[in-house]
Amino acid sequence: MEDTTLEMESSPMNTASPQNGLTQSDEYDGRITAPNSTSNGSDWQKTCPTHKERFVYLLDSGINSDVILLVGKNEIPFKAHKLILSTGSPVFQSMLAGTHPAVEIFISDVEPKPFRLLLNFLYTGETEAEVNDAPALLYAANKFQVPDLVTLCVLLLKTHLSDKNASSIYQQAEKFDQNELADSALSHIRRHARNVLETEDFLTLSANNVCRLLEDDELEAADELQVYEAVMRWAKAQVKKDGQQLNSNNLRSVLKDVIPHIRFPQMDVTEFSLRVAKKGILTNDELVPIFIYFNIPEGQRTSLLPLDFNLSPRKYYEPSGRTFTVNRFAVGSNYKRTDGGWDRVGFQVDTPMWIVAYAINAFSTSRGENPKQRKLSKGNSCDVEIKLEDSVLQTLYGAKKETIPYLEAPYYCEFDKPVRIAPNTVYIASVFVQGPNLYCYAGEREKTTAAVQCEDNAINFKFQDANIIDDEATANMKQLHEITFMLT
Helix, strand or coil: CCCCCCCCCCCCCCCCCHHHCCCCCCCCCCCCCCCCCCCCCCCHHHHCCCHHHHHHHHHHHCCCCCEEEEECCCCEEEEECHHHHHHHCHHHHHHHCCCCCCEEEEECCCCHHHHHHHHHHHHHCCCCCCCCCHHHHHHHHHHCCCHHHHHHHHHHHHCCCCCCCHHHHHHHHHHCCCHHHHHHHHHHHHHCHHHHCCCCHHHHCCHHHHHHHHCCCCCCCCCHHHHHHHHHHHHHHHHHHCCCCCCHHHHHHHHCCCHHHCCHHHCCHHHHHHHCHHHCCCCHHHHHHHHHHHHCCHHHHHHCCCCCCCCCCCCCCCCCCCCEEEECEEECCCEEEECCEEEEEEEEECCCEEEEEEEECEEECCCCCCHHHCCCCCCCCEEEEEEEEECCCCCEEEEEEEEECCCCCCEEEEEEEEEEECCCCCEEEEEEEECCCEEEECCEEECCEEEEEECCEEEEEEEEECHHHCCCECCCCCCEEEEEEEEC
């Protein structure tokens, strides 16, 4: 059996009873206390009346053991019995054939906790493994060819698939030819790609499996920019894992087989120019045909030479359903006359989402009318503009301009399509209003944080003043009151 290293991080060990082989310490040290045993162990059969309890006692106590298994990088010792190991595993039978009593066997590529769970199954035919144990236990069960335990691990993983583990489960299933589990994991990744691509788990994939995912037309990513940014995070993780310097040459080396599967022509030309072309990952020979493609009218693109990149659109995720709103201010204020201008606010969130609209708390009236009994007049047309941009790179993600016959508060100005934003990144929301006879309800008691209850989860916002970034910003206008969003 080839000695390989498990490609998944082991979960922290839970405190457990002595029966399952774990001490009360955070790190398993191999010391086991046998249950209900007397001091000399001479009558242990009386305190272990069932078949299962007796075999657990044999494992826990090491009584009559004839092999020592040194497990993991710290070589934690496990005393065991050759007959039981050989009965349950053909690999153990081959390893132990012809060995002397009390022989020591080194097993470096399995950690102590999953190995203990493997031994429990060989001795009792049962397992108390939890979902966090299953990936490492699946590796051990495959290594030692214990098919019934493999089946239990696969069932456990299949019924507990999530965005945070689907990538690593897919990789494990592919490695061990567990086709049904691989299909289930791949189906989850397809449907939830917009979330899976943002996880640390995605970074554990091999280059071959990243390519397999990117070949899939059914991958429901938010857009191709999200795919590209996820791949770049993956590449940086691989470069760091290899102990190399993080630069464009090393990144390109890692990405040589992956790059052709990114569908750059599906991006917006502006986001491609600002977020991709400037990074130095693509060569000039790759960049020039893509820019030519962008600048040729859609109906004439068939005359171009074939590109090295896939032109087919994916089944991109279309956000829909319920919208939520976060208010920037604790209270509103009395209206006041204004000449209009910009209002900006910096914000970040703790979960991916789509920004749908901004609420503008301003209105226009006929000159001389009391705003409390105002009549909306077609002569009071107003110019409205909204933007969403990155605070560091000042990359524009969404923008809209419109002229409306009149403005009535609150006015919800929607982007042409929802704009995806990532968690823990500072964005700038901007609103411009200008028109005759304009009044504004300036917000008061501006919030620095806000929590919005969205179904079962609380979404957390952090706000910061962004009006100082531009002299055009009218800091005392405060007409941007609310941000409307959808979850992924």
